[in-house]
């Protein structure tokens with residue numbers, strides 16, 4: 253029954269772990285989840301108020317496919333001032349989540365058998381989006397001892413390469429690319445006339461480091477498609493609100509897919525997006541402070557147990573090398589079945605993740621302490 257396109261898609265390694273966790277939960281076990289990809293905070297009240305007011309004021313009809321003008325303008329202003337991109341609202345397409353933007357980009361720029369460059373390990377949905385478009389991913393290894401920075405990208409470029417995917421801060425490694433690394437990637441993109449998809453969804457969740465947008469670099473404005481959203485920074489995962497920023501002729505392609513599939517992002521949610529960007533940013537700072545404290549507790553704990561893990565500079569994930577104990581798949585399964593701690597096996601993110609587990613610290617300090625004790629008891 254399944255289409256050829258669908259058959260190219262593999263089931264994620266996370267599903268096996270989720271199935272065991274569900275079974276344990278049903279049996280009444282107290283499973284500590286270290287596998288969540290979303291902040292465990294509520295959306296700040298002023299954002300909910302703005303969306304709810306918009307809903308009661310009648311923002312319950314279709315929105316323009318590109319997004320409501322207020323939000324597109326606000327996003328463009330944010331990108332100019334915070335990210336140093338030289339853009340206007342004409343460069344902005346509002347999407348139901350960053351994920352939809354990524355899907356539309358792959359479907360718009362990739363032809364059958366084209367190649368997309370992914371840095372290994374990479375977030376779980378890039379490769380399926382590349383495959384949906386009929387293209388192939390080319391995985392570039394990264395160096396775990398050097399903050400998971402990519403190797404020489406130019407070696408992996410072929411006549412079929414169309415796009416390089418950059419994700420800083422990175423899910424799953426928490427790595428942050430500095431200006432020099434981004435400049436090397438930008439040079440490869442310029443020399444080979446490639447697009448760059450810059451997924452900046454974790455830009456605000458960053459510690460002791462500066463976020464740099466590759467689209468702000470010389471020669472990159474015409475070839476960068478910047479993707480961002482509200483899910484992580486404003487704890488708005490369920491709102492499904494994100495955006496793509498690109499030259500208008502690229503957006504025209506995205507819009508074809510967008511208008512014939514999702515039509516638009518939810519209208520009243522977009523008013524919440526305006527409030528998120530223009531309102532008080534203190535809730536974001538508070539959340540990031542809490543994530544940093546949790547990161548430090550988790551890292552100290554893992555290192556004192558002898559589990560090798562570099563301090564992540566961003567996002568809310570630690571990527572730990574568990575090769576002393578087995579593969580990431582084996583360790584994740586053991587941790588869940590014996591300690592009732594659910595983590596994500598690194599293999600879900602690519603071949604070079606197979607010796608790792610991803611630990612999401614989007615859970616309270618007390619649960620992190622408890623999980624560390626449980627892990628110690630099974631080591």
Ligand SMILES: Cc1ncc(COP(=O)(O)O)c(C=O)c1O
Nearest residue numbers: 289349350351375423481483494
């Ligand atoms: C790297 C990365 N990009 C994009 C997304 C999707 O975000 P959204 O909720 O805006 O679709 C996620 C969500 O986990 C992510 O980790």
